[in-house]
Amino acid sequence: MKLLVCLFGLFASFAQGYDYQTFWFETKIDHFSFARNDSFKMRVLYSDKYFDSSEPGPVFFYTGNEGDIETFTNNTGLMWDWAADFKALLIFAEHRFYGKSMPFGDKSYDTYKQYGYLTAEQALADFADLIQHVKNNWPVKKVVAFGGSYGGMLSAWMRIKYPWLIDAAIAASAPILQFQDVTACGVFDKIVTKAFAKASERCADNIRRSWIALEKLGKDGENGSALIRENFRICQNVLPSNYTAVRDWLHDTYGNLAMINYPYGTNFLKKVPGHPVQVSCSFLDKDFHCDAELLKGVYQAINVFHNFSGDTQCNDVGNSGGDNISDAGWNIQTCNEMVMPFCGDGQEDMFYPYSWNFTQFRKDCEKKYGMTPDLNIARRMFGGRDISAASNIVFSNGDLDPWCGGGVLKQLNPTLPVVIIEGGAHHYDLRSASPLDTPAVISARNVEKEYIKLWIGAS
C-alpha cells in the first residue's frame, strides 16, 4: 500500500527544457501560531516571458506537490501552452519539505518536531503568503491555480480556503475524496482492473489468476521462493516469509502503469512506451497452460514498466515507481493528514483480498514517525464531499486513472464543473499538447480554458 501512495505524485519527468528563473521566498515555518517566530526560504520558479506589464494577464500559479518543483514545472505543459494566449505570469511554487524547500535544512526530516510542519494547511499558507507577495510586486489582479494529483488537491483547497487570493482553479486528478468514510477503500484497485480489462479482459483475468500461482510457489518452501526470485529477477533474497513483498510490488506496478497510460511514451527513470497498459497486456492476452508460463507472462508484463529500456539488472521490490521518487515526505503526510485507505477483495478487482486496518496503520505511524494520524482532518479542514459552497474550480479526471475514484465526479453547482476524460490516465490534461493526443483530452482542455476565461473575465 505504501508504494501506491508514494507513487501518487509520480509525474512524467520528460523534461521539456522550459525556460524559467528562480527566486527564494521567505515565509513562516508556522503560519497559524506564534509559538515560534522563525522562517524559511521556499523555492519559486517563474517565467514572465509572456507577461506584459502594460497589459497584464493573470498569474498561473502551480501549487507544488510532493516532489521537486522542477519536475512539475517541466511536466505541466498546459500552463506553458496557454501562457501566450493569456499573457500570463507563470509561477511554480515548491511545496515545503520537498525539493530544495527545506524548512530546517538537513535536519528537516530528523524528528516530528521538524517534519510535523509538513502539512497541507501550512503549505497552502505558504502559497497564500507568496501570492500576496506576487500581487504586491507585479501588476496582476487575477490568479489561477493549477495542480495535478496531490497538487490538484492543493489547487482546489486554495480556492476553497483562500478565494480572495485565487480566482479560479484547475484541479486535475485531485482525489480530495480519497479518505475514510468518504470513499470506499476498494475503488482504486477496481479502476486499475478496469484499465487493464479494457485493454484485454483475458489479461485482467490472467493477472487475477497469477496471485494463486504466486502464492503456491511462495508457500512451497525455499525452492518455491527461489523460483519467484528467479522469475522476476528480484535483487533481494526472497523467502517464504517475505514473498508477499514481491506480490505487493507487482500490485503497485500495475497501478503505476494505469496512472501513466498515456498515448505516447514518457521517460520516467524507467522509460515506458505509449499505451503502456496495452503493451503490458499484450503479454497476458492468451491462455497459459501452466503456472510457470503465466508467471513468465506476468514478468514480461511488468517489465514494460521496470525494464522497457532493457538496462535494468535486477528488480528492487522496495521500489515500484522508479528511482527518482522520494517518498520520505509523502509517507509522513500519509501518517498525519493524508490518511488514504486502500483495500481489495480480489473479486471486483484483479488482485487479492487485503483489508484496511486503521488501528494497525496508526500504530505504525506512531512507531515510525511519532505522529498520530488524524482521520477526520480532510473532512474537517477541507470539507470532504461538502464543498458545494465553493466555486470556480474545474475538477478533471481521466476515467481510467485509478485515482479518479477519489475525485469529484459529480457537479455540485454550476461553478464546480466536472470534466471526465474518456480513456484518460493521471492528470493527462495538464501535459503539453501532443500530436498523439486523444480527442477527449483536447476537448477537456478546451472546456477548461473556456471556464478559466469566464472566471477571470478574459476575452
Place this chain on the structure above:
Amino acid sequence: MKLLVCLFGLFASFAQGYDYQTFWFETKIDHFSFARNDSFKMRVLYSDKYFDSSEPGPVFFYTGNEGDIETFTNNTGLMWDWAADFKALLIFAEHRFYGKSMPFGDKSYDTYKQYGYLTAEQALADFADLIQHVKNNWPVKKVVAFGGSYGGMLSAWMRIKYPWLIDAAIAASAPILQFQDVTACGVFDKIVTKAFAKASERCADNIRRSWIALEKLGKDGENGSALIRENFRICQNVLPSNYTAVRDWLHDTYGNLAMINYPYGTNFLKKVPGHPVQVSCSFLDKDFHCDAELLKGVYQAINVFHNFSGDTQCNDVGNSGGDNISDAGWNIQTCNEMVMPFCGDGQEDMFYPYSWNFTQFRKDCEKKYGMTPDLNIARRMFGGRDISAASNIVFSNGDLDPWCGGGVLKQLNPTLPVVIIEGGAHHYDLRSASPLDTPAVISARNVEKEYIKLWIGAS
C-alpha cells in the same frame, strides 16, 4: 488605545440566569501541524431544552470570544429567544485561553511558547472540531453561528473558512475590516463623536474643548496635575509627566459609553443607565465660563460610566472598562494577528491628535510578548474586504457603534446581507428582547431571522 481594544469584547453582564449545562471537549493544542501531539479541554455550555431528537432543529453555535463563555451565554439573549421557535440545540463554545479553557493550565500566559497558540485560526479549528463532534453525537444537520464583536468576526470567519460545518452566520458588530490598509484608523473616534454629537452637538464641542483645558493644567507643573487628580478623583498620583494617562482614560471612557448606549440600563461591574451617552451629555450640554467648570462637567459626564452606582471611591486610570474585564488575552491577540490601528485628528473627531505608529507598536509587542505582529494576516487568512465568494452571513451593525466603521456595511452579494440598526450600539441585536427596544432593532432581528430560516431551510 490599549483600553479601547480591551473593551472591544465588553459584554453586558446582566446575567439572565439562563439554564445550561457544561461539558469539556478535548481538542488539539495545534490543529495545523504535528510537531506536538498534546491536547486540552475547552469548556462548552449547552442547552437541549428546546431540542427535539424526533424532529431535530439546528444547532445555534456561539463562537466564543475574548472572555468567559458564561458572560456570552447570559448576554446573547437572541439565541435563547429564538431557540423554541427553531427547536434549536444551543451551544456556547469558550475561546481557548479565556475563561476556563486554558491549554496549558496556570502556565497558559507564561511565555509565547504557550500563548503563541492563542490565535483566531486555532480557535476556529477548535470550533470546527467541536462541531464535527456535535454532529456525530446529535441528530443535527444544520448549524448556525452567532457571535458579537470579535465573536462576530469568528462567526463570519467560520462560515468563510468552514462552510461545510456552518450553514449560516450572524456576525453582529463584527469589525472584520478594522485592519491596516483596509479601514482608515480614524473611523472609530469619528463614530464616537457622532454618537455624542447626536445626543448634543454642544456636548461634543465641549469635550473637544476639554482637552485644551486639561493640557493647560497638565503642563502647569505639580499644582496643575494635582488639580486634575482632584477633579477626576484619580486613585493614582498624577504628575505633569503622566497626566496624559488621565486624558487617554477619558478618551476610552467615551468610547465605552458609545458602545453600550442601549435604551435600557445594563449592569456591568459599573452600572450604567439607559441611553448612557445622552445621560452623560446632559452634563455637558451648556456653555461653560471657565476651564474649571468645564472639567467639572467632564467629570460628571464620565461618572455616568464609572460611578453611576455611587460607590466608586476613586477612579483607576488603568481601567476604563470595569473590573471584570481581563485584557491579558486580547492584548496578546492584538500583538499577533489582531493588529487594529487607531488614530485621531481632533478635528473630525472630538478628541486630540494622535497617530498610528506600527513600528513602535511592533517594538512594544516584541518587547512585551516576544511576538512580532503580522499586519497582513487578517487579509491573507480571512480575505479583508475581498469576501464576495462567501455566502449566508448577515453582517449587522449599529450605526452609532464605534466599531461599525470596521464592519461590513456594503452588501457584496445577495447572500451577504447587511443590516444597519439606526441608532444602535455594539451588537445590540444579539441581546434579548426588551420592552424598551427600538423599532430598528426589532426590525433587524426579524430580518435576520428570515435569512436564517431561508438558509437552513426552516419554515
